[in-house]
Amino acid sequence: MKNVKFETIVTHLQTYGFVFQGSELYGGLANSWDYGPLGVEFINNLKRVWWKKFVQECPMNVGIDSAILMNPKVWEATGHIATFHDPLIDCKSCKSRYRADQLIEGAFPNVDAGKMNQTELMAFINERNVQCPVCGNHNFTDIRQFNMMFKTHIGVTEDSQS
Known part of the structure; x- marks a missing residue:
């Protein structure tokens, strides 16, 4: 299989009704996608296959929603x-x-950086002069923690968090 650019795949999926940019009519929303007619069918088939393989065919697993x-x-x-x-x-x-x-x-495949804390990560990057894979420079910001949980509020006031 020849190398295909990600943009080519996305264009194909959009052209044939698999996916569309989320909120596209109103300017879009980064990293969000809406499924078109073929995309819905594909996702539903994938869910059914996954459910059958990992829930119905595995006696140690049970389904929960x-x-x-x-x-x-x-x-x-x-x-x-x-x-x-x-x-x-x-x-x-x-x-x-x-x-x-x-x-x-990526720069040191034999290093398990997942076990390092934020201070150790920054020290390693500076001491080993880790370079940016895109531009080759060693010119980084400090490390920040990106919270992947969404803040939500249930009810009419913001003080009722979930």
Whole structure:
């Protein structure tokens, strides 16, 4: 199979009604997609195959469909609040953004940076002069924690969080 650019695949999927940019009529929303007629069929088929393989055919698994919005204590007990974040770092030269641990592991495949804390990640990047894979510069911002949990409010006031 020849190398195909991501943009070519996206154009094909949009042309044939698989996906469209989310909120496209109103200017779009980054990183969000709406499924068109063929996309809905594809996703539903994929879900059915996955469900059959991993739930119906595995005696140790059972299906559950629970709420996404839950009491905040659930997210705390499951570790989501404490650990559901990524250490992000930006290249100041070309504006590329990376997870700091993946930036290190890309340059040093034998290093398990996933076990490093934020201070250790930054020290490693500076001490080993890790370079940006896009532009080759070593000109990074400090590492920031990107929280992947969405803040939501249930009810009529913002003080009722979920």
